[in-house]
Amino acid sequence: MALIEVKNLEKIYGDGDVTTPALRDISFNIESGEFIAVMGPSGSGKSTLLHILGFLDRQTSGVYRFGGKTIDDYSKDEIAHVRNKKMGFVFQAFNLLPRATVLENVKLPLVYSGIKQAEWDAMATDVIKSVGLLKRIKHEPSQLSGGERQKVAIARALVNNPNVIFLDEPTGNLDSKSGRTVMEIIQELSEEEKRTIILITHEESTAEYAKRTIHLFDGRVVSDEKVKYQRAARDFVK
Amino acid sequence: MNFRYTFKTSFTSLIANKSRSALTILGIVIGITAIMVIVSVGNGAESLILGEISGMGAQSIVIRPGKQPKGPSDMAGTLYSDSLKPRDVAALKKKSNVPYLVNVAPAVIVPGSVSYGGETYIPMIFGWTANMMSEMLNLYPAEGINFGENAIRDKASVAVIGSKVKKELFGGSSALGKKIKIKNKKFRVIGVYPPRGQVAFFNVDEVVIVPYTTAMTYLLGISHYNEIIVRAKNPEVVARTVNDIEATIRETHGITDPADDDFFVVTQKGMVNQIKNIMGVLTAFLSAVVAISLVVGGIGVMNIMLVSVTERTREIGLRKAIGATDGDILRQFLVESVILTALGGIIGIALGTVFSLLTSFILTHYLDLNWSFSFPFLAVVLGIAVSAFVGLIFGIYPARQAAKKNPIEALRYE
Numbered sequence: 108m109a110l111i112e113v114k115n116l117e118k119i120y121g122d123g124d125v126t127t128p129a130l131r132d133i134s135f136n137i138e139s140g141e142f143i144a145v146m147g148p149s150g151s152g153k154s155t156l157l158h159i160l161g162f163l164d165r166q167t168s169g170v171y172r173f174g175g176k177t178i179d180d181y182s183k184d185e186i187a188h189v190r191n192k193k194m195g196f197v198f199q200a201f202n203l204l205p206r207a208t209v210l211e212n213v214k215l216p217l218v219y220s221g222i223k224q225a226e227w228d229a230m231a232t233d234v235i236k237s238v239g240l241l242k243r244i245k246h247e248p249s250q251l252s253g254g255e256r257q258k259v260a261i262a263r264a265l266v267n268n269p270n271v272i273f274l275d276e277p278t279g280n281l282d283s284k285s286g287r288t289v290m291e292i293i294q295e296l297s298e299e300e301k302r303t304i305i306l307i308t309h310e311e312s313t314a315e316y317a318k319r320t321i322h323l324f325d326g327r328v329v330s331d332e333k334v335k336y337q338r339a340a341r342d343f344v345k
Numbered sequence: 346m347n348f349r350y351t352f353k354t355s356f357t358s359l360i361a362n363k364s365r366s367a368l369t370i371l372g373i374v375i376g377i378t379a380i381m382v383i384v385s386v387g388n389g390a391e392s393l394i395l396g397e398i399s400g401m402g403a404q405s406i407v408i409r410p411g412k413q414p415k416g417p418s419d420m421a422g423t424l425y426s427d428s429l430k431p432r433d434v435a436a437l438k439k440k441s442n443v444p445y446l447v448n449v450a451p452a453v454i455v456p457g458s459v460s461y462g463g464e465t466y467i468p469m470i471f472g473w474t475a476n477m478m479s480e481m482l483n484l485y486p487a488e489g490i491n492f493g494e495n496a497i498r499d500k501a502s503v504a505v506i507g508s509k510v511k512k513e514l515f516g517g518s519s520a521l522g523k524k525i526k527i528k529n530k531k532f533r534v535i536g537v538y539p540p541r542g543q544v545a546f547f548n549v550d551e552v553v554i555v556p557y558t559t560a561m562t563y564l565l566g567i568s569h570y571n572e573i574i575v576r577a578k579n580p581e582v583v584a585r586t587v588n589d590i591e592a593t594i595r596e597t598h599g600i601t602d603p604a605d606d607d608f609f610v611v612t613q614k615g616m617v618n619q620i621k622n623i624m625g626v627l628t629a630f631l632s633a634v635v636a637i638s639l640v641v642g643g644i645g646v647m648n649i650m651l652v653s654v655t656e657r658t659r660e661i662g663l664r665k666a667i668g669a670t671d672g673d674i675l676r677q678f679l680v681e682s683v684i685l686t687a688l689g690g691i692i693g694i695a696l697g698t699v700f701s702l703l704t705s706f707i708l709t710h711y712l713d714l715n716w717s718f719s720f721p722f723l724a725v726v727l728g729i730a731v732s733a734f735v736g737l738i739f740g741i742y743p744a745r746q747a748a749k750k751n752p753i754e755a756l757r758y759e
């Protein structure tokens with residue numbers, strides 16, 4: 108059984124006269140441990156798809172199963188729990204709390220995890236260290252560069268040790284050098300920790316770090332193929 | 346979600362909007378301050394008045410002319426009514442009429458001043474019997490003696506004076522045997538009371554007591570009394586004695602229907618009940634005003650919490666996206682509004698205490714009242730509980746608005 112099963116998925120925004128079909132008849136499976144890049148031009152439905160996969164939104168029709176279960180198999184609180192424990196989300200627009208420090212931002216998922224408060228700081232500090240931001244731990248987002256903010260968002264997505272990590276354009280706002288350091292972190296998560304990674308990008312070069320790419324156009328899957336020559340981010344940094 | 350974390354987050358967010366938070370809780374602060382002051386001053390006033398009343402003694406019964414006053418404006422009527430006459434006292438003295446009466450004394454009030462040599466002083470001058478004064482207040486002359494039955498019968502020009510009157514007129518020298526002047530009539534001082542202060546609505550130190558017969562004939566030119574004071578044998582027979590007094594005076598006045606009474610009877614117990622009633626009504630009324638101010642304050646809090654929920658839509662969306670349940674968000678905002686109002690409550694209690702202390706300071710130091718400040722613990726507990734409750738009630742609606750938000754729409758909110 109695949110970790111993620113998507114069958115004939117449709118999403119239509121709005122109702123009545125003005126409707127926008129954002130996703131049409133999408134089907135694919137994702138196994139645990141895969142590293143997938145979702146590509147497509149602006150407005151092709153990438154973010155919409157990711158939100159549905161992350162249980163943040165509901166499809167209009169079709170089936171989406173995560174670990175064999177649909178969103179309707181869960182209560183509202185159970186969905187919150189799945190989002191908290193099994194999924195990590197890195198949003199297109201970082202979405203950090205502006206007046207909270209790096210540490211406090213990264214701690215946020217722990218607050219809702221049921222883990223004892225005494226352990227929060229150590230756990231958060233660990234992931235902050237792993238993304239290389241230990242020196243900025245007391246900074247607020249306004250005092251960070253774009254790349255650093257993106258790393259905070261990644262650290263926050265990782266702090267609860269989720270199996271699946273969704274990233275919406277993690278390098279979209281970054282220059283190529285900081286983009287590469289971010290990709291290095293992501294690739295490591297895939298290679299060394301065997302996490303399932305679903306990453307949105309519209310850059311061909313970024314997609315090449317993944318193992319598989321799914322192309323969307325106008326809400327439809329136009330191609331779904333293995334990456335022939337996967338790029339290694341680490342080499343470029345060196 | 347962990348309570349300590351919720352508390353800290355809420356507190357931080359309130360601190361981040363200091364002036365807004367402060368303005369928001371102003372209504373609550375005023376409401377709770379008012380509760381504190383009302384309870385504290387109310388308690389003080391009640392114990393002051395009850396203290397004064399207890400000064401007249403449980404056995405004392407006061408008969409006044411006229412109708413029972415319905416309020417302060419009615420009071421004057423009793424002074425001008427001339428329904429109490431010597432025949433009433435004569436009837437009361439009959440053992441068969443009022444068996445438990447041990448002493449009876451008419452009283453008249455003499456407006457005016459008293460002078461000696463170049464000194465003039467405005468005391469409280471009563472035409473009374475000195476032994477009733479002493480019996481009622483358990484106060485006997487420190488120097489000299491009381492005047493007795495003979496002085497009353499002979500309309501003697503003698504006076505017993507309070508310690509302050511003595512000091513004002515004579516300074517350090519002796520007053521006994523000296524002639525003081527009231528309305529151009531000379532009275533010989535035969536006794537001086539020791540200092541006692543405020544008792545039963547008058548200051549004993551400021552009195553001049555002269556025989557009521559003398560006062561009525563030479564000072565006032567009247568033949569009726571302003572009051573008749575009766576002492577019952579003991580507190581247990583006061584109620585019965587009141588009935589006997591009423592029956593006796595109705596008989597002498599030829600009254601059959603109590604509604605036509607041209608006199609009324611006051612006892613310590615009756616006054617205490619009356620005061621407690623007045624205080625009860627007053628407290629209820631003020632509480633209603635305070636309740637309204639708290640409701641208005643609560644609506645202010647609700648308003649600001651709604652603004653805060655809207656402002657923090659993205660934060661709410663984010664928290665939900667990373668695993669906060671509806672309940673987590675609800676609790677976060679509820680805790681925030683409760684902290685806000687409870688803080689208002691605490692400030693209100695502090696301010697209320699300061700105002701109450703100030704009031705008691707002014708009353709004791711400038712008005713010379715025997716006022717006692719007591720810290721109203723009940724009001725403190727009530728104040729914090731009520732303010733937190735207001736936060737809870739008026740926080741529910743905004744908190745539910747927050748909890749209801751759809752995470753993805755909230756994240757998209759600009």
Ligand SMILES: Nc1ncnc2c1ncn2[C@@H]1O[C@H](COP(=O)(O)OP(=O)(O)OP(=O)(O)O)[C@@H](O)[C@H]1O
Binds near residue numbers: 129
């Ligand atoms: N809340 C919404 N209401 C109506 N239409 C929407 C809404 N969100 C997205 N859409 C529409 O759905 C389509 C897909 O949007 P989506 O955000 O998924 O695109 P995207 O591929 O992520 O684009 P980008 O690369 O610019 O982020 C677009 O046409 C967009 O206008």
Ligand SMILES: [Mg+2]
Binds near residue numbers: 153199275
């Ligand atoms: Mg997008």
